[in-house]
Amino acid sequence: MARIPVVDQESCISCEVCTHICPEVFRMTGGEGHEHTHGEHKSEVYNPTGAPEAIIEQAMDACPAACIYWQD
Template identity: 65%
Template sequence: MPRIPVVDKEACISCEVCTHICPEVFEMQADGKSGVHNPAGAPEEKIEEAMDNCPVACIHWA
């Protein structure tokens, strides 16, 4: 079973880094925070690149 990325909305600072690196999975949502719109939209390596570049490390695997 594939892992699912999750954004901690409390920690997200709305920097949009994840949405630029991996727009297939992450998008800015109505609350102004990043969110997951397609958890299986990209290879895990690309999702992990977004995780690694998040300045507040608010993206985790569920």
């Protein structure tokens, strides 16, 4: 059974690192349209099995807020 990544929305600093490393799993959400102020959007998991776990781990390791983890 594949592990499911989760983003702690309260801790997310909207850096978008995860979406650049693994856009198949993570996306930014929270505001309207493409023009937004930094911090307005938060990362979310929209496709938890969209990439190999190794790529998801890279996004987790690169997150400066350490807000991405595996669901228990």
